[in-house]
Amino acid sequence: MLEHDAIVRVRYAETDRMGVAYHSNFLIWFEIGRVEMLRSMGVRYREMEDADDCNIVVVEVHCQYKKSAVYDDVLRIRTRMTEVRKRTVRFAYQVLRDPSGELLATGETAHVVCGRDGRPKSLPEKYRALFAAAEPAGQPDQGSTSPR
Amino acid sequence: MLEHDAIVRVRYAETDRMGVAYHSNFLIWFEIGRVEMLRSMGVRYREMEDADDCNIVVVEVHCQYKKSAVYDDVLRIRTRMTEVRKRTVRFAYQVLRDPSGELLATGETAHVVCGRDGRPKSLPEKYRALFAAAEPAGQPDQGSTSPR
Amino acid sequence: MLEHDAIVRVRYAETDRMGVAYHSNFLIWFEIGRVEMLRSMGVRYREMEDADDCNIVVVEVHCQYKKSAVYDDVLRIRTRMTEVRKRTVRFAYQVLRDPSGELLATGETAHVVCGRDGRPKSLPEKYRALFAAAEPAGQPDQGSTSPR
Amino acid sequence: MLEHDAIVRVRYAETDRMGVAYHSNFLIWFEIGRVEMLRSMGVRYREMEDADDCNIVVVEVHCQYKKSAVYDDVLRIRTRMTEVRKRTVRFAYQVLRDPSGELLATGETAHVVCGRDGRPKSLPEKYRALFAAAEPAGQPDQGSTSPR
Numbered sequence: 366m367l368e369h370d371a372i373v374r375v376r377y378a379e380t381d382r383m384g385v386a387y388h389s390n391f392l393i394w395f396e397i398g399r400v401e402m403l404r405s406m407g408v409r410y411r412e413m414e415d416a417d418d419c420n421i422v423v424v425e426v427h428c429q430y431k432k433s434a435v436y437d438d439v440l441r442i443r444t445r446m447t448e449v450r451k452r453t454v455r456f457a458y459q460v461l462r463d464p465s466g467e468l469l470a471t472g473e474t475a476h477v478v479c480g481r482d483g484r485p486k487s488l489p490e491k492y493r494a495l496f497a498a499a500e501p502a503g504q505p506d507q508g509s510t511s512p513r
Numbered sequence: 514m515l516e517h518d519a520i521v522r523v524r525y526a527e528t529d530r531m532g533v534a535y536h537s538n539f540l541i542w543f544e545i546g547r548v549e550m551l552r553s554m555g556v557r558y559r560e561m562e563d564a565d566d567c568n569i570v571v572v573e574v575h576c577q578y579k580k581s582a583v584y585d586d587v588l589r590i591r592t593r594m595t596e597v598r599k600r601t602v603r604f605a606y607q608v609l610r611d612p613s614g615e616l617l618a619t620g621e622t623a624h625v626v627c628g629r630d631g632r633p634k635s636l637p638e639k640y641r642a643l644f645a646a647a648e649p650a651g652q653p654d655q656g657s658t659s660p661r
Numbered sequence: 662m663l664e665h666d667a668i669v670r671v672r673y674a675e676t677d678r679m680g681v682a683y684h685s686n687f688l689i690w691f692e693i694g695r696v697e698m699l700r701s702m703g704v705r706y707r708e709m710e711d712a713d714d715c716n717i718v719v720v721e722v723h724c725q726y727k728k729s730a731v732y733d734d735v736l737r738i739r740t741r742m743t744e745v746r747k748r749t750v751r752f753a754y755q756v757l758r759d760p761s762g763e764l765l766a767t768g769e770t771a772h773v774v775c776g777r778d779g780r781p782k783s784l785p786e787k788y789r790a791l792f793a794a795a796e797p798a799g800q801p802d803q804g805s806t807s808p809r
Numbered sequence: 810m811l812e813h814d815a816i817v818r819v820r821y822a823e824t825d826r827m828g829v830a831y832h833s834n835f836l837i838w839f840e841i842g843r844v845e846m847l848r849s850m851g852v853r854y855r856e857m858e859d860a861d862d863c864n865i866v867v868v869e870v871h872c873q874y875k876k877s878a879v880y881d882d883v884l885r886i887r888t889r890m891t892e893v894r895k896r897t898v899r900f901a902y903q904v905l906r907d908p909s910g911e912l913l914a915t916g917e918t919a920h921v922v923c924g925r926d927g928r929p930k931s932l933p934e935k936y937r938a939l940f941a942a943a944e945p946a947g948q949p950d951q952g953s954t955s956p957r
Binding site: 525541548557558559583 | 693
């Protein structure tokens with residue numbers, strides 16, 4: 366199972382008056398985790414959108430905050446692809462503080478593959494094969510025979 | 514049970530290259546929903562933080578996206594307080610497009626009451642009494658006898 | 662000369678660890694000032710982009726910060742259109758704290774009218790006539806005979 | 810004269826419906842340019858704020874946009890400290906697209922050194938000496954005898 370670590374540093378603009386990173390920024394960091402994981406697999410998400418008309422649209426987000434991130438902290442966004450199906454993809458995340466490794470947050474996102482027109486479509490085969498290798502079971506969704 | 518509607522308009526800065534509001538903005542709108550609901554109850558959240566050292570810290574967020582919000586849309590953030598306990602509060606949200614009433618997203622947030630020092634503390638009695646009236650059952654948490 | 666006031670309230674997400682509104686947010690508020698000024702003139706900027714292929718692209722921004730805006734402050738974004746030419750428009754702004762009227766910031770923006778393709782184009786006549794009435798001198802740009 | 814290059818990649822959240830990076834993000838990238846320049850000089854800005862009670866508050870921003878930055882572009886934020894005085898500092902910036910080197914924007918910021926209480930104060934001597942070496946003329950401000 367592929368797991369990928371992306372590094373971000375907390376920006377001043379991301380802090381709030383409590384002195385910590387505002388909670389919605391974790392969703393932006395999750396996105397960076399996804400995109401950098403894809404890049405590590407040889408997929409540039411911009412090309413997926415522009416050349417293949419494939420948008421990995423967020424349909425659900427869940428985030429649990431354990432500890433605060435503060436300004437200038439170096440964060441490790443640990444990303445896993447937890448499910449790949451014909452038209453949907455799921456990711457799970459851990460946000461860790463570097464270098465201590467403290468766990469700051471965990472999260473999951475669910476996505477539907479859509480065209481530029483906003484309509485769901487099947488993930489092109491070249492991506493399904495590639496993503497399947499990153500999934501926990503290493504098996505792509507088989508359509509109607511899928512257990513879920 | 515108190516339900517409160519706050520209105521926001523989608524800003525240009527909140528849109529993304531897909532032409533829709535970027536998904537993390539819904540968390541910011543949820544916050545506006547909470548704060549305006551409190552204001553409607555006579556509580557200015559800034560004063561809660563500054564005068565009473567009460568921060569309603571987000572510890573969990575869940576959001577399900579149904580339809581896209583687009584630039585300049587008028588959104589109705591419908592907020593309910595779903596649970597009030599000694600040290601925790603929960604809210605639920607619906608984001609509706611005005612004037613059609615289409616449901617764009619639903620969400621929930623869980624919060625812990627913390628002091629400026631980041632340590633959990635009990636919600637001051639004046640707020641508990643007030644918030645309890647907004648809860649579904651209209652009953653404040655009873656501490657150890659709470660069913661949950 | 663038309664002057665328009667738009668009202669925004671400082672969001673929690675807009676504050677930073679210094680306890681004040683992060684400075685880049687003023688540019689977002691300037692945009693709200695412009696768009697609401699246009700709306701008061703009967704122009705919905707979204708329609709300008711979508712129906713008339715007219716993007717009022719920012720090419721220059723200047724902002725001077727006098728006093729801090731803090732969380733939950735009500736701000737008055739006072740906007741004037743200071744120049745309208747064939748392909749360019751300029752705006753000036755004041756950000757005032759309500760209800761005291763304290764001046765928090767002043768700013769200016771310069772814009773070029775562009776199509777969806779990113780290429781400069783002339784502002785359609787219907788907008789030029791309308792915008793000219795909002796300009797200080799009340800006179801639209803005359804092309805090559807313009808004094809500037 | 811010290812010049813420092815920091816690298817950022819355009820995030821999805823930073824794009825807008827025109828398909829380009831929203832203009833206010835350049836101010837956030839300028840801040841990254843400043844902070845990484847300081848880090849390259851051995852100064853961690855977080856420590857300046859926390860340990861030395863020195864906030865480099867933005868009092869003026871100017872930005873000229875030449876070309877658009879698009880999603881996933883790698884940007885080079887080229888930063889120079891253009892003036893160091895007792896209580897004020899100025900920076901200049903160029904934003905270049907990598908690897909082509911196209912100039913996307915130029916900017917300047919002016920800052921006043923303030924304590925946590927928001928009141929102007931003198932830059933501690935250790936920073937003045939260090940910053941002076943980064944200034945064009947390599948000479949720190951001499952107070953009233955300064956030519957500017």
